[in-house]
Amino acid sequence: MIGIVGYGSYLPRYRIKVDEIAREWGADPDSIKRSLLLYEKTVPALDEDTITISVEAAKNALRRAQIDPGAIGAVYIGSESHPYAVKPSATVVIEALGIGPAVHAASYEFACKAGTEAMYVGYSLVKAGEVKYALAIGADTSQGAPGDALEYSASAGGTAFIIGSERVAAEILETFSFTTDTPDFWRREGEFYPRHAARYTGEPAYFKHILGAGQGILKKSGLTPKDFQYAVFHMPNGRFPQQVGKQLGFTKEQLEAGWIVPWMGNTYSGSSPTGLSAILDVAKAGDLIFMVSFGSGAGSDAFIFRVTEELERIQDRAPKVREMLEGGKIYLTYGQYAKFRRKIRMNN
Amino acid sequence: MPSPRYTRENPQRLHLEAAKCTKCGKISFPPRLLCPNCKGKEFQKVQLADEGKIVTYTVVRVASRAFSMETPYVVGIVELNDGVRLTTQIVDCAPEDVTIGKPVKLVFRRVQQEGNSGILEYGYKCRLV
């Protein structure tokens, strides 16, 4: 049996409300909140980045897995905001956690699904017998261009999974990936902000690929939506995951536990992984979980998990997603937010 | 700062590695060659505790250029549960919330960076519990 033996998330404490961003740009906050079903998002402090978020999330995963970090044979971090363009985020995480040096490491990139890429590859290595444990992290501190629609949702956070074959808490039953060339959202090398193709990011991108991977994995596994207790999809806003869930045949109730985007925002590579983490915080033995990520460009990774009795033993060993979402929040003004996100031009 | 000088302190800054004197038990952080307490020369590698309390602190309002974007920020001396003291920033709170004696927990943060093209420098800070 191969699957998740430890999981952990990290969300920064700072927040900014949709109201505050709308006020800055002279937009109507109520219509934005209605259309996006999003109210506030997480903001990384000046001293936080994908690497620091990955370290904290991985520490929580280790608290749950209770394994010797030295037994981890691969560390993969998926992000679209790696602090270095050349130098993998994983090397710092390795030193911070006491992993290695006999370890394989890599950075993954595929817009918002880079985290599930790390999960898929980590899982495959354990399955192939190459490594005993793999650490897969999806984390981001993405930028939304000032005044752009994505500024309301682009947030920061991440989740780490330790994948192995002993004391598995959530077995990975099935995986399926679906990829086409679809330039719905991208960032050219050297540019500071990404760009997107407006409504083209909807049906031809998000929906097409989640449906493609979702239907693909259902067919491959022979399961139907009603077999599942929980479902989580990539969450660019509050509305899209509810719509695609419905199109695939899932109910709102099945999405409830993982639907954290209205208060977290879109943590990009951390999005569906953190939704999964929120589900794992409450799931019980025997539960089936359906997960499909989406990364612009475009593609989706689908997973089916089955929870074991081990999950209940590890849930309380580290902070839970809802605790981090609700506790110790510090709200920022737009000016503070712009400073934290380094949107203000300074002398070098 | 130059890469060699930065990475030499990695075991300490990233992983809290310290040296415990095998003769008298005093923990030196960072590790040393001679125990300042008993002049012993043999040490055991240990990792520092990650919780402690505030011994003293201040709110920095005028900083050097490297930290000028961050003011006001809180720096303090923290005594960890294993008796080791270190100097660090106290983050994710309003300066007014900090008082001597409050418990804290260490967190991993980016401490400095060399402009737009230099290396990123990480280390430990702490948060009020």
Add this chain to the structure above:
Amino acid sequence: MRDVAVIGVGMTKFGELWGKSLRDIFVEAALAAIADAKVDHIDSMYVGNMSSGLFVEQEHLGAVLADYLGMGPIPATKVESACASGGAAFRQAVLEVASGASDIVLAGGVEKMTDSFDATAVLATAADQEYEAYYGVTFPALYAMIANAHMHRYGTTREQLAMVAVKNHENGSKNPNAQFRSLITIDDVLNSAPVADPLRLLDCSPVTDGAAAVIVCPMEIARQYTNSPVKVIASSQASDTIALHSRDDVTTLRAVAKAAERAYSMAGLKPENIDLAEVHDCFTIAEIVVTEDLGFFEKGSGGKAVELGWTQREGGKIPINTSGGLKSKGHPVGATGIAQIIELYEQLTGRAGERQVKDAHIGLAQNMGGSGASCVIHILQSV
């Protein structure tokens, strides 16, 4: 070891000396000291300086300044101990004369700070670079942490800190070489711009250019040069941990206490025998803590002592910083320790003008580096 005397002194004005270079100011002070001592040659020279490399990108100061001074191919050495560089340079000069190796030695100090636009970062190199400054600790922050601990444990108040600055400005207003000669009030201090809580701008010594120099020689030939030589009856130095966090008690400066113990022992004196003292008030809290560790007041009551007027120039039990201290006179880092010796010399020879303390016979100079990681103390006596 021979007895050593100071026979001449000289210094520049302390302040922002935009038009003068490091070489200019050092030579000006050195020539003034040489003229005051009426010597026609010097055997060797020590230059106290903390950071010429970072401030003006010039090292090898001994050679540079011996060259520009023009007193021949004498041995010349830069001495560095952060803010105690001047005191340390004086100590080296004293030892060289005491040992018999030289007869006429110049001890100078200089710092040219105003060319730099990140003096905070340069000064932070006196702290632990990897474990204090790395995290954004500045010099004001280190002393602010000492202040907070002192206030928390002993009830020292911000008003008492402010009184140190007020007193020192009052003294400095009578010092023609001082950087700031204005009088200030307690409210001025309390309302000045915050720097590192609880320290405000007027709790902190300034950024200053300046140079100072003294000439020392064996006591046995001093009267060939002056009718009023001043004898060095103690010279001591001590160190403490570089990082504030490595000390068990941040409200005490062990290097000061240790150097003081050695100095009093050398001179056969007790704290109550001292008539006046120049101490290292890099920040107002420093003066308070130092006066305790020098044994003038009980630990924890240094603030109360200031409040009761015990350190006033007129009527005080022990006048502290009659020169105006670092706060009002200015703090060109490497020069400060020498300037302290000069103030004692002027006081002990009756040349202190409006700042003159009556019956001043024994003076103590306490110079320290960093957050107290090094301390140099000298006791001088009029003969």
